[in-house]
Amino acid sequence: MTKITSKDSVLDLRAHFGFSVVPFTREIPIKDRWHSEIFDQPLTALRQTIEQRMSGVVLAPSGTGKTVILRTLQAQLPEARYRLHYVKLTSLSKKDLCREIGLAAGFDLSGIYPVVFRMLQQRLRQLDEDGLRPVLLLDDVQDMSPTVLTTLRILTNFDMDSRLVISLVLAGDNQLRHMLESPSLEPIRRRMAHIATLRLLSRAETRDYMQHRVRIAGAPTFPFDSQATDAVFEISRGNLRAIDQLARKSLELAAQKAISTVDPSLVAEARPYVLI
Ligand SMILES: Nc1ncnc2c1ncn2[C@@H]1O[C@H](COP(=O)(O)OP(=O)(O)OP(=O)(O)O)[C@@H](O)[C@H]1O
Ligand SMILES: [Mg+2]
Known part of the structure; x- marks a missing residue:
């Protein structure tokens, strides 16, 4: 069995969803920040x-x-x-x-x-x-x-x-x-x-934020269904860093399984990998 390294998973993630850069990273260029x-x-x-x-x-x-x-x-x-x-x-x-x-x-x-x-x-x-x-x-x-x-x-x-x-x-x-x-x-x-x-994001803001992060990463479509964004909100409670980590891990799991849309079960699967 070939071991998947983190470098491979980054490449998979980008290629799989058509991102030009990795989304939901910790560092964000100020010009690309989310306005709220x-x-x-x-x-x-x-x-x-x-x-x-x-x-x-x-x-x-x-x-x-x-x-x-x-x-x-x-x-x-x-x-x-x-x-x-x-x-x-x-x-x-x-x-x-x-x-x-x-x-x-x-x-x-x-x-x-x-x-x-x-x-x-x-x-x-x-x-x-x-x-x-x-x-x-x-x-x-x-x-x-x-x-x-x-x-x-x-x-x-x-x-x-x-x-x-x-x-x-x-x-x-x-x-x-x-x-x-x-x-x-x-x-x-x-x-x-x-x-x-600063306050935590609401449910609607969590979705808005995730869409923004996907958009600036260059993906042609938003790869989360609405129940998945709800699940990200419920688990993260609207904390930006938790949203980033959960969204990123869910996308990685989807890419590894060749799934095109993240649903709530993938978010739940990503949960143990994230420190919240
Ligand atoms: N305006 C914004 N637009 C886009 N992303 C943001 C914005 N503000 C925060 N983020 C995202 O949220 C993450 C957490 O933000 P930040 O590092 O500023 O939090 P913090 O309050 O300084 O956390 P800590 O107390 O741990 O240092 C960032 O890594 C970034 O991905
Ligand atoms: Mg800080």
Whole structure:
């Protein structure tokens, strides 16, 4: 018997359904993202927050679109006015954080922590005078230590709150919500002018999302019957990452069995392969 490798199954999947690229992948080009009021409203609010020189936070469970929101903001804000920097490093030290903020501002700073911190303050002031706005997009903030997070507070109010020299957009799950509720991080919480949340998809939105992902992958027809999309919704409960994993695995199984339309039994068969 020939062993089917994951490379083979990707090829099978594409050839079988006529996709030009593999659908339901984790990374999605921002230009191909799915437009929905779920994201449009928080995106507009966060963009306006930054335009008003303030900071915001996105709080939502895992797999609901936080990283895509940060990436979209990065793509939407004009380079002529903003210095944007996306960071997803969970084990940042205080010095690392200052260096990342420095990179957001366009400077590569080195030295010991107090030196880096002071240099950063000076550079941020200068940038502010030049009319350029650094924006730091910090992802998975729940994994950062609270001590490091307090550095943000010191940096964002070094002129006694009169001038907020950098905008922050923090993203994290429920754990971040708890962290921000703790007394030691209260000053950070107060600095968050907007708190955006993301919700799970409804049944109709799940179908819409799946159709979009199939369309951008170049398939000529939608290969799920309506009961199959219902089954994906029931199992995933409208969580985007769970939808992706379940839909992709169902398609792989269909390709392996030479079936042209995914029905609910294939979705059920895919269920044990997916961590939900
Ligand atoms: N606007 C969108 N358009 C298309 N696909 C999206 C969109 N938002 C999210 N997705 C899909 O959902 C998946 C999960 O989104 P994302 O990685 O942004 O979630 P997250 O909330 O950051 O999760 P985690 O907390 O685990 O980091 C992505 O891999 C992508 O496939
Ligand atoms: Mg993420």
